[in-house]
Amino acid sequence: MSRAITILYGSETGNAQDYAQILSKRLRFLRFATTVSTLGDYDVRKLLSTGLLVVICSTTGQGELPRNSKAFLRFLLKKKLPADLLSHLSFTSFGLGDSSYVKFNYAAKKLHNRLLQLGATECSPRAESDEQSPEGTDGYYSEWEAILLANLNEQYPLPPGIEPIPEIEILPPTNPVEICETDNFNELLSEKSHSLILGEIVRNDRITASNHFQDVRHLVIHDTSGSLDFQPGDTVGLYPTNDPVDVFKLIENQGWEAIADRPLRIQHEVAHIEGGLINNLTLRTLLTHHLDIMSVPRRSFFWLAWHFSDDEREKEKLHEFSDIKEAEELFDYANRPRRSILETILEFSSLRIPVEYLFDLIPTIKLRQFSIASQPDPNRVELAIALVEYKTILRRARKGVCSSWVKTLNVGDRIVFSVHRSQLKFGDTQPLVMVAPGTGVAPMKSLIEYKVGLSLAEVVPQKLTLFYGCRFHDKDFLFGTYWKRLAEEQKLELSTSFSREKGGYVQHALYKQRKAVCEQILAQKGIIFICGSNGSMPREVRITFEAILEEEGKMSKEEARKYILQMENEGRYIQETW
Template sequence: MAVQDRTALILYGSETGNAQDMAEELGRLCQRLHFANHVQELDAVDLNALLQYRFVVFVISTTGQGDMPHNALAFWKKLLRKKLPPGCLSTLKYTTFGLGDSTYFKFNWAARKLNRRLEQLGATTFIDGFEADEQFPDGIDGSFVRWAEGLYNHLLQTDPPPNGLEPIPDDVILPARWSLRKALESSSVLNGNVDPVLSGPPPDQLLPIPGCWTATMVDNVRVTPASHWQDVRLVSFDIPRKEGQQLRCHPGDCLTIYPKNFPEDAQKLITLMAWDDIADKPFDLSTCDSLPQGLHANQKCTLRELLINNIDITSIPRRSFLKGMSYFSTNPDHKERLLEFTQTEFLDEYFDYATRPRRSILEVLEEFSSVKLPAERLLDIFPLIRGRDFSIANGGEQLNHPSQEGVTRVELLIALVKYRTILRKPRQGLCSRYLDNLPQASTLCVTHKPVLTPIHGVQNAQRPLVAIATGTGLAPIRALIQERRTHPSPGPTLLFFGNRNRDADYFFGDEWDAAVRDGDLDVFLAFSRDQRTKVYVQDLLRQESKRLEGIIFRNGIFSVCGGSTKMADAAKTAVFDPFTEGADDEDGRKKVLSSLTWWQEIW
């Protein structure tokens, strides 16, 4: 099979979108060196296609308990086929950039497993890969910037542009990968304008999301007092059968919600960019040569509808977005400042300007008022709204609708994101604002994301469980405990739960108290602000070290869930250190810990 001349393939396995964003950036890097390139998710590629390219770059995140991302599972399954001969990928030249978090047991395992399997099949690296860590001082983004710079320099030196061509300089804009030009031109043959929605919550419009279920919101109840600093909701959805099949959920599964922008924010952007004349003219997306992966839009739509339903105008701008802005600035000072944010030596300034104060794309465009982005570049420059994953908070029989057969009742425990930045500006998360204003009985499209490393089921229910949770991390724990209680003779279950105040933050307290009275559960509570000396879950874990030691030797399951990597690290230390400290067979005990089921979900 002939290798395509100077054509690169950049593949991503992405759970939250970071790996996809980086893959797109690498595609632009290759463009500047005059490589033709294709950027695709891993599941979209056949193994034979890998051999057709000059080189392949894998950008892959690790999810769950050392698992491949959901959009890489089919590719990984193909790669593991036993009938593949050892040297079948001997002509493949590749490299990998892994995204991971060292607070997890299986740090960057997706990249490591991929590298190992590619080597077994004869592939060789053309440049050293990299394992980025969320815990690095400058995060994964800082590592990526430096690694990508090294990749650029390596390619420039070893495979320079042909025929005396020079690399396309940074101050020259690249052709659009996805252009709306043909669609906008098609608007002239479609009749009239669509009446715009200018205020209020986003319109109740179902989007064509692959594999989606239609859900009706039946409850949105605040479970913290109105006077409390945090607004936590128990949001319930009813999801009927689809094509005769009922939605089946298990503990650890997520429901993915696709939020929308508010009409007034869309109008603000339309005014800033001077798009009023074209905002409500219908056009046909099918006339476009290509569209980005993850764009869930009706073919017949308007620019305003795309802005409300699909374009993430409230997210923190990535460096690539600021670079895109710079090409359309008519103010030299604005252009210079925007370009500084994109340069490696100014990473700290980018962090202080964008990430630390959590400036939104809309705010940045307001500040750099000389920038007028052309509407045809909308999909090429702006990020898409991605679905938000929420752990399902109910399990077992609680997933069945109380009166309607075939309807699944899904509950989510959601802390609405509301805060003030260092700029003293109020902030509200895109999905939080969407859910907060969603009218009762609204219907929306949701998708179901199954857990990749399960700890539920009859056999697991017979093993002891130590569940460790803080805040809304209690959601998947509750689903697991509810499911375990439906099985005969479940193993001992211990719940260590931490939050600030018992009166305000003891989620599902009545439920836990009833389970304790029934003898099905032991509960250990750490409410840090209810006494002068702060108490945390790790303190309670140390107090119960002898009991936990017995559970470790009985092949127990440890599950830790919450919104803090510090808590996860502290919990692991509080369990592991007492188990090995001062033991006669310390090496043997460390070996026991290495095979312990430690299931972690931190966000």
């Protein structure tokens, strides 16, 4: 009986990936042979020869699968697949969700149910976590994992005389990194992804006031090939790098100076490096371009790191952070102060990391996606990027990796980027009601520029209404001059909310215009487009739309709720949040 198990994850922020890696380590100690991959990177043809499968998936936006999972689901949803296609497959799933969203854990449910429809059977009960619950995601995961391991041990027992590997032992690296003896980089060239585009920075201007708390950049990138192809709602992927100073600190701390610039070989394919490995790979360039040393260390980091300390007190503390029962201790040490992996390594002075374990210990830098803020153009693309800069409870300054990188970009610098399609549809004639606080206005700018351009080309114009919210009229009213000009030219209905000037929030502006809003979305079958932070805004805006339908559309509360759900299903209620 095969004890091979495939663990597939769908993750936007890294939480599902962390649980997948933790589960893999647990199973390896139980002598299962594990394969771990994103859902999107996994060759779906292998499902035909896979006996055991675990799916760990988060839900994003309006019940969507994470970006690295959608190709997998598209395959599963093909109508011509036979009902017994996966009758040989035994599986379970774990969903990461937040009950404050309407389509709670929808992605994990969709995947699980489709696998059942194709004949797969459960080897252990599925589970769905709730980030809002007192137990948190860790509590749900811990219970689900315990049941899963017990079931697997019962269904796939070890042969007589074979015992599990003691967890005090260190497992071999899953993706070994090797310093090469050769100095010839040409022997070790890596292939870049063909989806990458080479661009040149044309503008990198701060568009918020210098005395405003947040630095928002208007980044304009020029593509000399003239081959850019995008539509409103699409995003650009940027590939940030670590600060060379931080990389030097790590190299110096670990005593890697003598090997930092020697050629490096990765023994297995690293599918989860978006854009592909950089050419002329060395330890220094690996740490600079690919490993996220500035991210907050997750439990899987400590699970392995404690093995590499020779100080008993430090080893004990690192081991403690790897225990899921000590989630609060880990949160207080790492998450609350937003302590980075680099800081953690520097603070545990006895920690010495073998180079071959780097991919097992440190996550890769994820590409950062930003909504495009300009109309389709083959030569240029614009972004509005809010830099992440703040102080922790320990009063330590923190900057996001991408924010630090963007801030260093100068006019004339060349960067690589990629374009990612959203498949959003905004209709041709229906009214468009757009709601956007802060940098959520970026895709609205792309859409409005495009629609205004169509009206100038004698295409029947759509009615465009923008509800835009920020703090101050003169500090963070992004692209305010442009909005005002369009409003004066009667090409845009503009309603603003300046929250620090007693102007309320976007939901208040919506309610003030409730009669017109109801007419557009109910009588004229208009489209609602909401974009911005995924805090309380999307929920409050949704409640306001339901209240408008109740009051102006003469609906009951339940009828209003169902109408918004119907709009979602018809693609008329579009919510893009992060």
